[in-house]
Amino acid sequence: MFLPAEKSGEVDLKKTYDAVIVGSGAAGGMAAHVLTSHGMQVLLLEAGKKLNINKELRSMEWPYDHPRRGDMPPDCHALSGREYAIRNPPYAQGSPYKHVYSYVEDGNGSDYAKDIVVDEKDHPFTGTRYAWVRARCLGGKTNIWGRLALRLSDYDFKAASHDGYGEDWPISYADLAPYYDKVDLYLGISGHKENLPHLPDGLFQRATRLTPAEVQLRASLARMGRVLTPYRAGVTTDGLKHNKYRSRCYGRGACDRRVGGCDIHAAFDSPTGLIFPALDTGNLALRTNATVFEVTVDKNTGKASGVSFIDTDTGKTYAAKGRSVLLGASTLESARLLLLSKSTLYPNGMANSSGHVGHNFCEHFMGPGVYGLVKDRVGKPRTLDDGRPGSFYLARFRNLSDRHSKFIRGYGFEGDSGTKMFPDNAYGTPGFGAAYKKHVRDYAGAFIGMGGFGEVLPRYENYVDLDPSVKDRWGVPVLRFHYRFGDNEKKMAADMADSAREMFEAASIEVLAVNREILTEGYSIHELGTSRMGTDPKTSVVNQFQQCHDVKNLLVVDGSTHVSASCQNPTWTIMALCWRSCDRLADELKKGNV
Numbered sequence: 348m349f350l351p352a353e354k355s356g357e358v359d360l361k362k363t364y365d366a367v368i369v370g371s372g373a374a375g376g377m378a379a380h381v382l383t384s385h386g387m388q389v390l391l392l393e394a395g396k397k398l399n400i401n402k403e404l405r406s407m408e409w410p411y412d413h414p415r416r417g418d419m420p421p422d423c424h425a426l427s428g429r430e431y432a433i434r435n436p437p438y439a440q441g442s443p444y445k446h447v448y449s450y451v452e453d454g455n456g457s458d459y460a461k462d463i464v465v466d467e468k469d470h471p472f473t474g475t476r477y478a479w480v481r482a483r484c485l486g487g488k489t490n491i492w493g494r495l496a497l498r499l500s501d502y503d504f505k506a507a508s509h510d511g512y513g514e515d516w517p518i519s520y521a522d523l524a525p526y527y528d529k530v531d532l533y534l535g536i537s538g539h540k541e542n543l544p545h546l547p548d549g550l551f552q553r554a555t556r557l558t559p560a561e562v563q564l565r566a567s568l569a570r571m572g573r574v575l576t577p578y579r580a581g582v583t584t585d586g587l588k589h590n591k592y593r594s595r596c597y598g599r600g601a602c603d604r605r606v607g608g609c610d611i612h613a614a615f616d617s618p619t620g621l622i623f624p625a626l627d628t629g630n631l632a633l634r635t636n637a638t639v640f641e642v643t644v645d646k647n648t649g650k651a652s653g654v655s656f657i658d659t660d661t662g663k664t665y666a667a668k669g670r671s672v673l674l675g676a677s678t679l680e681s682a683r684l685l686l687l688s689k690s691t692l693y694p695n696g697m698a699n700s701s702g703h704v705g706h707n708f709c710e711h712f713m714g715p716g717v718y719g720l721v722k723d724r725v726g727k728p729r730t731l732d733d734g735r736p737g738s739f740y741l742a743r744f745r746n747l748s749d750r751h752s753k754f755i756r757g758y759g760f761e762g763d764s765g766t767k768m769f770p771d772n773a774y775g776t777p778g779f780g781a782a783y784k785k786h787v788r789d790y791a792g793a794f795i796g797m798g799g800f801g802e803v804l805p806r807y808e809n810y811v812d813l814d815p816s817v818k819d820r821w822g823v824p825v826l827r828f829h830y831r832f833g834d835n836e837k838k839m840a841a842d843m844a845d846s847a848r849e850m851f852e853a854a855s856i857e858v859l860a861v862n863r864e865i866l867t868e869g870y871s872i873h874e875l876g877t878s879r880m881g882t883d884p885k886t887s888v889v890n891q892f893q894q895c896h897d898v899k900n901l902l903v904v905d906g907s908t909h910v911s912a913s914c915q916n917p918t919w920t921i922m923a924l925c926w927r928s929c930d931r932l933a934d935e936l937k938k939g940n941v
């Protein structure tokens with residue numbers, strides 16, 4: 348069934364496209380899908396390579412089929428959690444290794460994603476500590492994302508009205524709900540309806556099964572008024588008749604074996620989910636290895652006229668023209684592009700008359716969690732529990748109807764349990780021989796763990812700007828971070844660890860370990876908010892349709908426009924917002940209003 352080898356229409360740099368899109372991840376891919384389906388002529392520029400992704404991922408390859416059992420070559424190094432905690436960026440500076448990668452490559456099967464993520468030697472950044480994970484290839488981070496696909500609610504969109512901190516979003520759940528529905532139906536999502544106002548249900552396909560330990564925890568949590576639900580996965584479990592590039596999930600259990608990725612594309616990724624169908628419309632031209640370094644301006648109108656980009660192989664620069672420009676280069680890269688686009692008209696960078704570009708940077712923090720043993724499961728027959736694309740999600744329960752005395756906003760937990768093809772407990776179990784094997788097998792399915800994802804508040808003083816001297820391999824100034832977690836996050840983290848223990852104990856799960864430490868900033872890979880939306884051009888960068896206040900034919904369609912992070916994973920919201928904005932942009936382009 349796979350994959351369109353070279354379907355892209357000829358890239359014509361003399362032509363003025365209806366839209367030039369920068370980046371091909373969740374945001375850029377969605378923009379390409381929506382605009383081409385409206386008949387717009389679109390050019391998509393992607394900095395990374397077009398990989399033969401199935402060859403990269405080889406999801407079902409056994410460890411013994413790989414020369415290093417899945418590890419990267421010896422001249423490669425992945426940054427460890429400890430390095431992020433004690434060193435400062437640029438992390439690859441002075442490294443004896445030829446290639447240095449972010450922490451996602453620090454583990455099992457790292458060789459399968461080394462061509463997907465960036466080499467920190469080519470892509471440095473400076474400033475405060477940050478575990479910045481970037482993917483540079485067609486599809487960006489969606490090739491390896493964790494697939495947890497959650498909606499935001501009015502507890503998030505109207506959080507400021509609820510607790511008085513920050514700004515409300517200029518939209519409410521009712522504005523976005525129809526677009527979440529479109530994303531669900533077009534891309535497929537697996538889940539179980541729970542009817543929670545703070546975690547709205549989607550149009551779910553078949554949910555994955557909870558393990559007995561998870562059922563036990565769910566029942567206990569229900570008595571506390573809390574909800575554990577099967578992992579809401581951006582995975583098609585029933586199949587998608589309208590998309591020939593994707594298959595339904597066969598429950599091969601390969602999701603967690605490596606850094607991520609699904610070579611039958613049951614898990615959503617932007618190329619097979621969005622870009623290949625967009626190419627099939629005949630309205631999309633795609634150029635990879637094209638790193639945009641500037642949005643160009645029409646001096647007469649002040650509007651965006653297109654972009655300038657570098658061919659990453661040859662280093663040559665080119666220009667592309669568009670009636671509109673959409674930035675979907677990911678939260679921090681889109682902010683970098685706006686800041687790089689300085690001109691006499693826009694001396695602080697484009698769309699930055701408010702001075703807010705790069706600011707109000709927010710995300711989720713991670714670290715606190717709990718690990719335990721469900722004694723009733725010891726010695727029980729083994730079950731096939733890793734044949735599912737995710738385990739469970741425990742929805743936020745803080746600061747909904749009540750108000751916590753120490754912090755505002757909330758957190759949720761992602762967790763996992765059950766029998767795996769390779770039992771993790773084998774590593775820590777002492778002994779040898781038959782008794783050792785029996786012990787490992789008896790206990791293999793009895794462990795359960797979960798880790799929190801907490802909302803980091805947006806603060807003006809948490810920001811990125813351009814480093815005045817450090818440049819990337821192509822001579823483009825890099826980002827400098829000024830970003831730290833604050834008091835609210837630290838207090839929330841303490842509560843996260845306490846409540847995790849409390850919930851396990853209430854469910855009669857023996858607590859083996861509680862982690863109280865917050866991981867370095869950036870670990871969640873959910874960067875958000877550097878070009879936030881709002882109604883006031885003095886305090887926000889884009890309007891509710893992600894159109895820049897200062898430059899109406901320039902849109903920022905990725906996570907930069909989040910006003911606050913919420914505690915739910917962002918990708919489904921990024922795509923719903925982008926769909927809504929592109930519907931409107933197509934309409935405006937047709938009317939000649941842009």
Ligand SMILES: Cc1cc2nc3c(=O)[nH]c(=O)nc-3n(C[C@H](O)[C@H](O)[C@H](O)COP(=O)(O)OP(=O)(O)OC[C@H]3O[C@@H](n4cnc5c(N)ncnc54)[C@H](O)[C@@H]3O)c2cc1C
Pocket residue numbers: 369370371372373374375376392393394395451480481482483484485486487488489491492493494495496497606607637638639640675676677678680684872873905906916917918919921
């Ligand atoms: C291991 C992992 C697990 C994750 N788990 C989850 C999860 O469970 N749930 C969830 O919601 N999210 C998850 N995420 C985050 C999710 O992947 C992102 O939210 C999503 O991919 C963001 O989409 P994006 O289009 O903004 O950015 P990306 O997917 O990063 O795409 C941006 C693209 O733009 C390109 N680009 C950058 N700069 C330029 C330039 N100057 N010119 C041209 N192109 C450029 C990049 O090469 C890239 O292809 C995870 C991410 C990772 C890595």
Ligand code: SF4
Pocket residue numbers: 406582595596597598599600601602608609610611612613614734735736
């Ligand atoms: S479990 Fe499903 S989604 Fe995960 S890799 Fe296998 S087929 Fe893909």
